[in-house]
Amino acid sequence: MYLGGLEAGDTNFVCAVGDADGNVLVRERIPTADPQTTMAQVIRFFENFKIVSIGVGTFGSIDLNKESATYGSITASPKRGWAHYPLFKSLSEAVGVPMGITTNGNAAALGELHKGAAQGLDGCLYMTVGTGISAGLIMENQFLHGLTHPEMGHILLRRHPKDAFQGLCPQHRDCLEGLASGPAIEARWGKKLTSLDDDHLAWSIEATYLAQALMHYALIISPKRIILGGAVMKQNQLFPLIRTQLQQLLAGSIDCAELKDQIDSYVVPPALGENAGIIGALILGRETYRQRSGKIA
Amino acid sequence: MYLGGLEAGDTNFVCAVGDADGNVLVRERIPTADPQTTMAQVIRFFENFKIVSIGVGTFGSIDLNKESATYGSITASPKRGWAHYPLFKSLSEAVGVPMGITTNGNAAALGELHKGAAQGLDGCLYMTVGTGISAGLIMENQFLHGLTHPEMGHILLRRHPKDAFQGLCPQHRDCLEGLASGPAIEARWGKKLTSLDDDHLAWSIEATYLAQALMHYALIISPKRIILGGAVMKQNQLFPLIRTQLQQLLAGSIDCAELKDQIDSYVVPPALGENAGIIGALILGRETYRQRSGKIA
Numbered sequence: 001m002y003l004g005g006l007e008a009g010d011t012n013f014v015c016a017v018g019d020a021d022g023n024v025l026v027r028e029r030i031p032t033a034d035p036q037t038t039m040a041q042v043i044r045f046f047e048n049f050k051i052v053s054i055g056v057g058t059f060g061s062i063d064l065n066k067e068s069a070t071y072g073s074i075t076a077s078p079k080r081g082w083a084h085y086p087l088f089k090s091l092s093e094a095v096g097v098p099m100g101i102t103t104n105g106n107a108a109a110l111g112e113l114h115k116g117a118a119q120g121l122d123g124c125l126y127m128t129v130g131t132g133i134s135a136g137l138i139m140e141n142q143f144l145h146g147l148t149h150p151e152m153g154h155i156l157l158r159r160h161p162k163d164a165f166q167g168l169c170p171q172h173r174d175c176l177e178g179l180a181s182g183p184a185i186e187a188r189w190g191k192k193l194t195s196l197d198d199d200h201l202a203w204s205i206e207a208t209y210l211a212q213a214l215m216h217y218a219l220i221i222s223p224k225r226i227i228l229g230g231a232v233m234k235q236n237q238l239f240p241l242i243r244t245q246l247q248q249l250l251a252g253s254i255d256c257a258e259l260k261d262q263i264d265s266y267v268v269p270p271a272l273g274e275n276a277g278i279i280g281a282l283i284l285g286r287e288t289y290r291q292r293s294g295k296i297a
Numbered sequence: 298m299y300l301g302g303l304e305a306g307d308t309n310f311v312c313a314v315g316d317a318d319g320n321v322l323v324r325e326r327i328p329t330a331d332p333q334t335t336m337a338q339v340i341r342f343f344e345n346f347k348i349v350s351i352g353v354g355t356f357g358s359i360d361l362n363k364e365s366a367t368y369g370s371i372t373a374s375p376k377r378g379w380a381h382y383p384l385f386k387s388l389s390e391a392v393g394v395p396m397g398i399t400t401n402g403n404a405a406a407l408g409e410l411h412k413g414a415a416q417g418l419d420g421c422l423y424m425t426v427g428t429g430i431s432a433g434l435i436m437e438n439q440f441l442h443g444l445t446h447p448e449m450g451h452i453l454l455r456r457h458p459k460d461a462f463q464g465l466c467p468q469h470r471d472c473l474e475g476l477a478s479g480p481a482i483e484a485r486w487g488k489k490l491t492s493l494d495d496d497h498l499a500w501s502i503e504a505t506y507l508a509q510a511l512m513h514y515a516l517i518i519s520p521k522r523i524i525l526g527g528a529v530m531k532q533n534q535l536f537p538l539i540r541t542q543l544q545q546l547l548a549g550s551i552d553c554a555e556l557k558d559q560i561d562s563y564v565v566p567p568a569l570g571e572n573a574g575i576i577g578a579l580i581l582g583r584e585t586y587r588q589r590s591g592k593i594a
Contacts, residue, residue: 139436150518
């Protein structure tokens with residue numbers, strides 16, 4: 001049994017075919033251009049395989065309300081041509097198999113939950129700190145569907161006293177993404193991330209912001225584990241700084257071992273590296289197939 | 298068929314017997330003293346009725362992990378004698394019927410969802426702004442169970458430029474609860490809430506803080522509707538101020554009608570007033586009975 005997976009990202013669309021365990025067997029990387037060009041290549045890729053279902057993690061915002069006439073469509077997007085593009089409808093009609101769709105943050109969380117750093121739990125939060133900041137969330141083995149999907153990267157923070165950087169977010173200026181994304185760090189210091197020393201003030205400021213964000217997530221949704229991925233989190237020195245600041249901010253107000261003496265296994269890097277999203281997409285495809293067919297494959 | 302409900306609050310334990318529609322038929326208010334005294338009175342109340350189940354909304358923190366040996370026990374509490382009190386075990390053994398337990402915020406959300414301001418939806422957030430600040434949350438007809446239940450009152454905020462008040466929270470000093478609870482407002486201005494004019498700066502500052510909190514909730518969990526109750530929210534002039542500031546803060550970043558032209562029906566007062574919690578407890582009792590018996594009563 002083969003499964004299809006698609007990770008629709010800002011720069012590339014990663015297409016994959018995998019097995020029922022979520023192992024990637026074939027993979028192709030297609031540049032993100034306009035929808036017609038990109039989707040024609042995506043569909044051509046999947047036409048080569050007999051897949052039973054397909055799972056998609058996509059950039060957004062997307063409409064995930066199953067009652068909606070525009071279910072699975074991109075809603076707003078700064079990318080040319082993608083706003084209102086009916087991704088679910090176009091792809092599922094072209095490929096002709098059951099399809100599951102979610103955000104790429106949620107797909108990455110699903111990948112880490114089944115095959116990575118959150119195995120054995122029933123949920124986790126996966127936060128990407130890279131070009132932008134976004135997160136996916138699974139609680140009790142479900143994605144959360146509210147008015148819309150989480151947009152966790154745009155919360156407001158208290159400023160680090162030594163940080164006068166104005167912020168880069170076009171909508172909120174100095175929200176989390178505006179202050180702590182990769183481009184924000186590079187604009188603040190006028191240097192590439194990789195050229196900042198491990199003990200540079202940049203990392204202490206970055207950890208202050210990420211720890212505040214994690215404090216909010218812990219107080220508001222209390223995820224079972226928090227996984228921090230993306231280009232910025234390759235700076236491993238951030239992890240101990242974030243853990244320490246998170247504990248200081250919480251000041252013992254959440255009475256859980258995970259946030260006290262087990263903090264090192266609560267705030268963790270991804271186990272799947274950059275593959276979390278595509279593996280999660282394959283697993284979403286598998287779960288979609290199981291639900292439709294009633295089969296435990 | 299009669300149902301039991303208990304709202305275990307800081308000041309009183311409200312006991313009730315109701316019908317399957319969640320109507321309160323008999324009610325008794327018992328002062329919150331030490332566990333032995335209070336619980337003896339609670340148990341004596343319920344012994345007078347033939348109830349099929351009981352639902353409880355309680356102050357906390359409480360252990361809501363069903364796998365845990367201390368399921369339904371108070372974990373931490375500043376109230377004398379209540380820390381580690383096995384509320385679920387004591388009451389369910391004494392009353393001898395199936396029992397459901399959650400936080401009092403979650404019970405109030407359940408009451409408003411079934412009988413109040415969120416009817417017809419599959420979830421809502423209920424926030425109490427009173428002596429403390431706390432919230433309950435229902436998503437897709439479920440309470441969320443993460444590491445622990447939400448503690449949404451302790452998130453950090455940006456200061457209003459005209460506010461130099463130090464904050465009252467013993468753990469975080471100037472978190473949301475430390476700055477925006479009823480006691481915080483009264484300490485900041487040295488006056489009773491009810492003696493502050495409707496156009497006093499107090500309300501503009503209060504709305505700034507509550508709007509920031511709502512922004513975080515909307516970005517992180519995207520509730521279907523937000524209900525604001527508690528003593529502070531009896532100041533009706535707060536609602537339009539909060540709605541306006543919330544829209545300004547979000548700056549259009551969540552592309553949903555509810556947060557744009559429908560904001561007046563998105564951020565709303567409770568429809569059940571102070572009865573949301575006890576009605577929610579009765580409904581929790583009903584749902585517990587239905588699940589246990591397989592009956593749709």
